[in-house]
Amino acid sequence: MNLPDMGGCSSSEPFALRVLGDSMAPEFEHGVIIIVDPSATAENGSYVVARMEDDEYLFRQLQIEDGTYYLAALQEDQRRLEITGPEAIIGVVVQRAGRRRSQHKHYA
Secondary structure, eight states: OOOOOOTTSOTTSOEEEEOOSSTTTTTSOTTOEEEEETTSOOOTTOEEEEEOTTSOEEEEEEEEETTEEEEEOSSTTSOOEEESOGGGEEEEEEEEEOSSGGGOEEOO
8 A cells, every 4th residue: 555645745644545456345445535633542442554564554454462462353364463553553444434424433
């Protein structure tokens, strides 16, 4: 995942991303738009976008166990990845947008 060029936007302003792939299905199907808030507080169970060590970005569910931070896909065939900590988190997903109003959902 490549983050959009923020141009003149503040790094603390929410931004939208399109979900690619099915690793976060069924909650986030391929093609759905998510709204990410960089100023929101990430907690255990939050859906987050995080920067990985190879400068790639990943959308996953945050799991915190004994002070260690992990990113987990909703699909069980995906492995859980450890991240350095809260500093790797770019933002928290606060909304899912869909084509129909019934597909819209707020988080956090």
